Amino acid sequence: MDGRIETDESPKRDESLRTIGAIVIGVLVATAGGVLCGMAINRFGELGSLSLWGLGVIAGIIARRVMGQPCRGVAWGLVAACIIAAFVAETWWMRYAPILGHTDWQQAIAYWPTFIGRYTTAAVIAALFTGFGATSAFWSVARSGIANSLAAKRILHGLCPNCGYRLHDASDHQACPECGEAIPPAMRSR
Numbered sequence: 001m002d003g004r005i006e007t008d009e010s011p012k013r014d015e016s017l018r019t020i021g022a023i024v025i026g027v028l029v030a031t032a033g034g035v036l037c038g039m040a041i042n043r044f045g046e047l048g049s050l051s052l053w054g055l056g057v058i059a060g061i062i063a064r065r066v067m068g069q070p071c072r073g074v075a076w077g078l079v080a081a082c083i084i085a086a087f088v089a090e091t092w093w094m095r096y097a098p099i100l101g102h103t104d105w106q107q108a109i110a111y112w113p114t115f116i117g118r119y120t121t122a123a124v125i126a127a128l129f130t131g132f133g134a135t136s137a138f139w140s141v142a143r144s145g146i147a148n149s150l151a152a153k154r155i156l157h158g159l160c161p162n163c164g165y166r167l168h169d170a171s172d173h174q175a176c177p178e179c180g181e182a183i184p185p186a187m188r189s190r
């Protein structure tokens with residue numbers, strides 16, 4: 001009876017906390033994530049840049065859990081974080097790759113144009129994996145969000161969250177008579 005409101009409002013209540021969480025994730029992905037990928041590239045070469053893809057996938061899953069609801073802004077923020085992470089990773093590699101012999105960060109950053117010209121294949125591969133990772137992160141946070149907001153709207157109007165069947169006359173059911181979707185406990189008592 002009174003559980004009805006709780007299911008829908010809890011995501012909004014700590015929205016600012018979620019926003020902070022999303023920012024922390026973004027910063028961690030761009031910095032620590034970038035450094036970890038740089039280490040992987042340093043160790044495994046082109047194969048190591050696969051970690052840029054993995055980083056995006058993991059970041060997307062974690063961000064989606066933290067947000068608990070759709071957020072396009074966070075999704076775009078993660079895309080930016082993945083791209084920054086790739087820059088950090090490659091710069092890290094240029095700084096620590098034994099074959100390049102750079103001794104400081106300035107030299108490593110200044111090496112960027114040469115890197116793209118000399119290691120074009122590696123740069124393209126890294127860019128590709130970064131793109132895969134960023135895309136995965138984006139959809140993890142944004143797409144399932146669209147489905148969720150539709151379900152929330154349906155619940156609000158007393159419809160089955162899955163198929164939209166009118167549940168007003170089905171209050172004693174455990175599942176939607178139309179599609180079999182389990183009816184959220186909060187709706188059953190209407």
Ligand SMILES: [Zn+2]
Binds near residue numbers: 161163176177178181
């Ligand atoms: Zn249904």
